[in-house]
Amino acid sequence: MQWGSLTEFFAMGGYGLYVWTSFGATALCLVGEVLAVWRRHVAALAGARAVS
Amino acid sequence: MSVMGINWFKYSSPQAFYPLAGRLIPWFAAAALGLIGIGLYIGFFVAPTDFQQGEAYRIIFVHVPAAWMSMFLYVLMALWAGLGLGLNARPSFMMTQAIAPTGAMFTFLALLTGAMWGKPTWGAWWVWDARLTSELILLFQYIGLILLRASIDDQRRADRASAVFALVGVVNVPIIYFSVRWWNTLHQGASVSMTASPKMATTMVTAMLVMMLGFWMYSIAVTLARMRCVIVERERQPSWGKHAPAPDVAEVRECSGGV
Numbered sequence: 001m002q003w004g005s006l007t008e009f010f011a012m013g014g015y016g017l018y019v020w021t022s023f024g025a026t027a028l029c030l031v032g033e034v035l036a037v038w039r040r041h042v043a044a045l046a047g048a049r050a051v052s
Numbered sequence: 053m054s055v056m057g058i059n060w061f062k063y064s065s066p067q068a069f070y071p072l073a074g075r076l077i078p079w080f081a082a083a084a085l086g087l088i089g090i091g092l093y094i095g096f097f098v099a100p101t102d103f104q105q106g107e108a109y110r111i112i113f114v115h116v117p118a119a120w121m122s123m124f125l126y127v128l129m130a131l132w133a134g135l136g137l138g139l140n141a142r143p144s145f146m147m148t149q150a151i152a153p154t155g156a157m158f159t160f161l162a163l164l165t166g167a168m169w170g171k172p173t174w175g176a177w178w179v180w181d182a183r184l185t186s187e188l189i190l191l192f193q194y195i196g197l198i199l200l201r202a203s204i205d206d207q208r209r210a211d212r213a214s215a216v217f218a219l220v221g222v223v224n225v226p227i228i229y230f231s232v233r234w235w236n237t238l239h240q241g242a243s244v245s246m247t248a249s250p251k252m253a254t255t256m257v258t259a260m261l262v263m264m265l266g267f268w269m270y271s272i273a274v275t276l277a278r279m280r281c282v283i284v285e286r287e288r289q290p291s292w293g294k295h296a297p298a299p300d301v302a303e304v305r306e307c308s309g310g311v
Contacts, residue, residue: 002101009096013107018172022165026114029157030270037277044284 064143066283073276080273087266095259102256111169112256116243117264119162121271122190123225125155130222133215145211146286148218149201150279154271156194163187174238182231183239186224193221207286 003009012019095113102109129151136144166184167177178184197214204210227234232241243252243260252260 003097012110013101015106015108015172018108018168019110022111022114022168025164026118026161029161033154033157033274034277037274037281040281041277041284044281048284048287 070283073280077273077276080269084266084269091259091263091266099255099259108172111165113259113263115165117267118158121267122159122162125151130218133218137215146282149282150275152197159191179238181237181239182235186228186231
């Protein structure tokens with residue numbers, strides 16, 4: 001492990017902005033997609049019930 | 053066909069696939085969480101600092117897996133599209149429909165994380181390099197496929213049109229893959245290949261491969277979940293509720309034929 005402190009970890013050797021934007025955007029997209037699919041499923045089930 | 057006493061064709065019907073997918077999703081989701089967790093740990097706490105790029109190289113742990121998924125998923129989607137056209141099988145078309153948004157998302161992420169890596173190492177967010185340009189075209193292909201399907205009301209026509217579109221577009225995948233070899237532009241060559249030993253430290257490669265496996269598990273889980281949405285949307289059966297038993301296939305075919 002090469003991090004002396006938490007600040008050092010978040011600074012990422014001066015590349016913090018690029019590194020954390022990359023990982024943050026990826027996390028947002030994955031979580032967002034899971035939520036979107038979940039909501040779509042709920043809506044689809046409601047739609048199917050409405051048809052009956 | 054019956055291998056080991058199991059009727060495998062049973063699961064190719066949406067009615068049998070729906071509950072099976074429901075049972076599989078938690079396992080793939082758990083595997084995805086575990087693998088991504090381990091990958092991040094190795095990537096941030098075990099893998100050393102790169103002697104040339106400093107800490108900026110750590111973007112590789114999301115960039116390469118996302119880029120690989122964008123291509124894998126396109127090929128997989130095209131395979132289902134071809135199977136759908138060949139066998140005239142509705143579930144195959146549904147798989148094509150279920151994979152596309154996840155593929156589009158990974159393509160977007162590959163481009164975005166690439167820009168985040170390009171700025172500190174090349175000095176530019178974007179260049180019209182062969183690899184970047186062909187990957188951007190892949191994003192347009194995914195978006196085009198989704199819009200094409202949405203623009204056709206008749207499901208069978210939408211299935212066929214988008215399947216043909218997906219199959220024609222698969223030609224771009226080898227172009228993306230070999231672009232770094234065919235054109236000597238800015239993007240670096242393959243970091244890991246089947247024929248040569250990796251050009252990175254072992255822990256770096258391990259973190260990248262574990263992340264890639266995690267993204268695979270995530271893609272399977274989310275595709276199965278979207279497949280379930282597509283099945284409910286297209287079959288419009290009142291009995292899809294959690295505790296209702298799966299209806300007979302013949303009965304459902306009759307109903308859906310009339311809708």
